[in-house]
Amino acid sequence: MNAIPTPDAPHQPRRSTDAVYAQLKQHILDNRYPPGAQILESEIAAELDASRTPVREAFVRLQQEGLLEIVPRHGVRISALSPSDMREIYEVLMSLEPTAVELLARRRPDKAELAKLIASCDAMEAALQGTPDLQAWAAADEAFHLNLARLCGNKRLAAMIMQVWDQAHRARMFTLSLRPLPVQSTAEHRAVVEAILAGDVERAREIYHEHRKRGGLELTTIIERHGIQRL
Amino acid sequence: MNAIPTPDAPHQPRRSTDAVYAQLKQHILDNRYPPGAQILESEIAAELDASRTPVREAFVRLQQEGLLEIVPRHGVRISALSPSDMREIYEVLMSLEPTAVELLARRRPDKAELAKLIASCDAMEAALQGTPDLQAWAAADEAFHLNLARLCGNKRLAAMIMQVWDQAHRARMFTLSLRPLPVQSTAEHRAVVEAILAGDVERAREIYHEHRKRGGLELTTIIERHGIQRL
DNA sequence: TCATCAATTAATGTATGCATTATCGGATGC
């Protein structure tokens, strides 16, 4: 009779599908499967020690996230980003991320709530001291934006930001060493946090919008200058 | 006269998964499966005359779209929207849709390009003449926003708008008869089109933002007044 | 009578087999 069995303890049973999904996604983000590459169900299945069924389910999930494309009867292809795709991604981020900042700023969070953001700022600054560690900087940058999305209080918004962020991950990593040292970018992050703490919603939004706009421009400039067509 | 396998024209093989997905989605949007309902793989499979495999794939896709939830080992439940979910959805739309309008307006489209939007405006006005036809109005409203998303020139942005729009579909239908006659809303649509034609990017964006803001406020008011918790 | 627990039932998760179809290679004809 009880139609809704609400489990009090949502203990997560290990599903093969989840493991395959997580590893496959990691491999794509790590550029282990290069963009445009065609991959086979059975290869992945053998590699991850699973059958084709969970692999297929993972494929469907990753397709929805835009990380690969399922071409019926042709197999699966890792998504490659064109310059136009990069434009799309940055347009979306320029829309969503300032909104996330605004939502967060409106809540008037205290320093404790922003601890992770502040830590990311510290890490970014540390990464630029002395010999710049671009990998470390990128990781801190990513953590900043991830936590910002999480903190905004809107799960859908957060999920959407993280989705396009993931889509652009490889492109960001690729252009990391081609762009100027992200000193300005680091300062902008710090300024956003301060505007949030000061309760200046409009300023926080504005700084962030400019930050994203500049970042997008920088990236597209690099792409054009190097004539990159797919990444 | 043999069919030469043209690499650029992939004739779409009819996949069972796609059919199951489309029908299942339609049934959810039509409220045939009520929110919160638990559904069984085998039931759907029998109903749509397929095996469980394509049904499961459709489930995964629909979960990614937020229309249902897969609770491991517990089955599948049709998503129910809480007032908080509605807030989230409108926050996302208030962010994305004005951006779509802005992108479209910047392109300086002519009347021909906006034909579908103008037709939707006409249809909305016609639906309010004499005895109001709310169903017809809602269909025209939906067509307007859908085409706007398509026209903005950003596929990712469009997909995101349509996704949350679908999530809110049932709630909109439910509250359709509870809200005041959408005369103001209809006028705002027309005003947006005119601002786009006039090339006034900022005004188009502003009108649209207010339009969405007012719509969200209206809906949340209704939800609160009626004490609706899930829909 | 109620609570607890074991055994049954049933549904999900996974593996595998089968059928369809795309790809590739070779043979044939011009």
Added chain:
DNA sequence: GCATCCGATAATGCATACATTAATTGATGA
């Protein structure tokens, strides 16, 4: 020599069988 066609091969799409685990029911004892 080149294009075309046919057959072999292999990979996907779907169906189904099996394993695992959750829900249910009945029995037992307090």
